[in-house]
Amino acid sequence: MKKDLFILALLLCVTLGASAQKKFNLYAVGFYNQENLFDTCHDEGKRDYDFLPNGAYKWNGLKYSHKLRNMSQALADLGTDKLPGIGCALIGLSEVENSKALDDLTAQPALKQRGYKYVHVEGPDRRGIDCALLYNPRFFTVKDVRLVPYVPEEKKDSNYVTRGYLTVSGTLAGEHVAVIVCHWPSRFATSYYREVAGRQVRVVKDSLLNADPNCKVFVMGDMNDDPTNKSMTEGLSCKPSIEKTGKDDMYNPWYNILTKQGKGTLFYNGSWNLFDQIVMTPNLLNPKGVKDYSTLKYFQHQIHIRPYLIQSEGKYKGSPKRTTAGGVWLDGYSDHLPVVVYLVKEQK
Numbered sequence: 066m067k068k069d070l071f072i073l074a075l076l077l078c079v080t081l082g083a084s085a086q087k088k089f090n091l092y093a094v095g096f097y098n099q100e101n102l103f104d105t106c107h108d109e110g111k112r113d114y115d116f117l118p119n120g121a122y123k124w125n126g127l128k129y130s131h132k133l134r135n136m137s138q139a140l141a142d143l144g145t146d147k148l149p150g151i152g153c154a155l156i157g158l159s160e161v162e163n164s165k166a167l168d169d170l171t172a173q174p175a176l177k178q179r180g181y182k183y184v185h186v187e188g189p190d191r192r193g194i195d196c197a198l199l200y201n202p203r204f205f206t207v208k209d210v211r212l213v214p215y216v217p218e219e220k221k222d223s224n225y226v227t228r229g230y231l232t233v234s235g236t237l238a239g240e241h242v243a244v245i246v247c248h249w250p251s252r253f254a255t256s257y258y259r260e261v262a263g264r265q266v267r268v269v270k271d272s273l274l275n276a277d278p279n280c281k282v283f284v285m286g287d288m289n290d291d292p293t294n295k296s297m298t299e300g301l302s303c304k305p306s307i308e309k310t311g312k313d314d315m316y317n318p319w320y321n322i323l324t325k326q327g328k329g330t331l332f333y334n335g336s337w338n339l340f341d342q343i344v345m346t347p348n349l350l351n352p353k354g355v356k357d358y359s360t361l362k363y364f365q366h367q368i369h370i371r372p373y374l375i376q377s378e379g380k381y382k383g384s385p386k387r388t389t390a391g392g393v394w395l396d397g398y399s400d401h402l403p404v405v406v407y408l409v410k411e412q413k
Contacts, residue, residue: 088412089409089410089411090238090409090410090411090412091147091364091408091409092148092154092237092238092361092407092408092410093144093147093148093151093153093154093405093406093408094154094156094244094283094285094343094406094407094408095143095144095153095156095157095343095403095404095405096156096285096286096287096343096404097136097157097341097399097401097403098158098159098160098341098399098400098403099159099161100160100388100398100400101160101388102132102136102158102160102161102162102166102170103116103129103162103166103193104116104129104162104163104165104166105118105125105129108162108163108193111191112191112192112193113193116162122389122394128394128396131396132388133170133173134173135396135397136170136398136399137170137173137174137175137176138373139371139373139398139403140152140156140170140175140176140181140199140403141175141176141179142369143369143403144369144405144407146367146369146405147365147407151179152179153199153201154201154204154205154237155198155200155201155205155237155283156199156200157197157198157231157285157286157343158196158197158198158246159194159195159246159247159287160194161194161196162194163187163195167183167185171183171199179201180203181199181201182201182202183197183198183199183200184197184198184207184210184231185198185231186210188229189214189227189228189229190226190227190228191226194228195228195231196228196229196231196247196286198231198233198244200233200235204237205235205237205242206236207233207235208234208235208236209232209235210232210233210234211232212232213229213230213232213265213269214230215227215228215229215250215261216265225258227249227250227258228247230245230247230262230265231246232246232269233246234273234280237361238408238410240279240281240360241277241279241280242280242281242282242283242361243273243280243281243282243283244282244283244285245270245282245284245286246285247284247285247287247288248287248289249262249286249288249289249296250262250289251289252289256294259288259289259294259296259300260295260299262288262300263295263297263300263301266284266300267302270282270284270301270315271313274346278348280346281345281346281349281361282315282345282346283343283344283346284301284315284343284344284345285404286342287340287341287401288340288341288342291329291338291339292305292317292324292339293323293324297317297342297344301315301344302314302315303316303317303320303344304317305320305321306321308352308353310350315346315347316344316346316347316350316363317344318343318344318366319339319342319343319344319366319404322366322368323337323339328368329368330401330403331384331400331401331402332383332384332385339368340401341403341404342404343404343405343406345406349361350362351363358410359410360410361408361410362408362409363407364407364409365406365407366404366406367404367405367407369403369404369405374386374398374399374402376395376397384400385397385399385401386398387399
């Protein structure tokens with residue numbers, strides 16, 4: 066472990082162009098869609114019937130225990146490319162049924178040994194899936210939690226119910242950091258509903274900055290839209306480059322990953338989409354040519370890939386290895402790949 070951290074410190078000094086006297090701390094922030102992390106019991110008022118022992122997926126104790134083991138392994142691996150043995154300080158989750166599933170998940174050995182805790186607020190989704198935030202208390206301290214509801218903008222949608230925006234404020238690296246974890250309306254709904262979500266999350270972000278201009282805000286989640294779609298470019302006002310990111314915008318490092326590299330986080334009808342994104346406020350950025358890491362700053366980002374996360378054979382070869390496909394239990398992970406952002410701060 067000490068050897069790995071020493072090598073990492075040397076690499077950071079070279080990468081950042083820093084003098085040998087300076088030392089840096091590196092932090093990882095991730096997001097991962099859990100693809101139906103349901104327990105095997107019915108929750109009153111929720112449409113979770115497919116994930117019961119007699120439901121469509123024949124969801125029993127064996128399948129649930131395998132799902133927990135698989136997801137905990139993948140979550141523990143997040144961020145370890147650059148932080149071996151440490152992983153992420155924060156990980157946003159979507160498609161988690163309830164606190165019981167999170168209790169069971171964090172009790173898995175891969176996560177328990179890191180001491181991960183979670184934040185969760187039961188939401189209104191009719192199917193019963195919520196967002197949550199895993200955090201390592203060694204690095205992040207929770208100060209405030211609230212679930213901001215999705216509010217229909219038109220009277221005709223007054224009965225429309227979907228997941229809210231889990232907003233968690235706390236301290237990371239001695240600084241005020243807030244995370245808004247999202248799972249925006251699905252593509253069964255039109256683009257309008259995700260554009261509404263984008264506008265509403267922008268208001269939440271602005272309210273956090275109005276209360277504290279120094280607050281560093283991350284919006285993360287399964288947006289059910291690509292970085293190029295209006296919900297992201299207009300609703301949330303995300304920009305594809307640091308130079309174009311104004312004080313009221315957010316920076317989206319995933320735009321060019323999709324448009325220039327053709328990479329994504331889920332594979333559908335023969336092509337990649339990049340619905341899973343982590344975007345950030347300008348106070349996390351260094352202007353071009355500046356390498357000031359006296360406060361917490363964005364460093365790098367990546368789509369997290371491991372061979373075990375990819376289907377190796379059959380008709381779905383090359384796509385994310387999901388739990389179930391075509392009615393067959395694959396004992397996999399998720400139909401999405403996780404994403405990670407790395408942050409750097411100079412040690413004082």
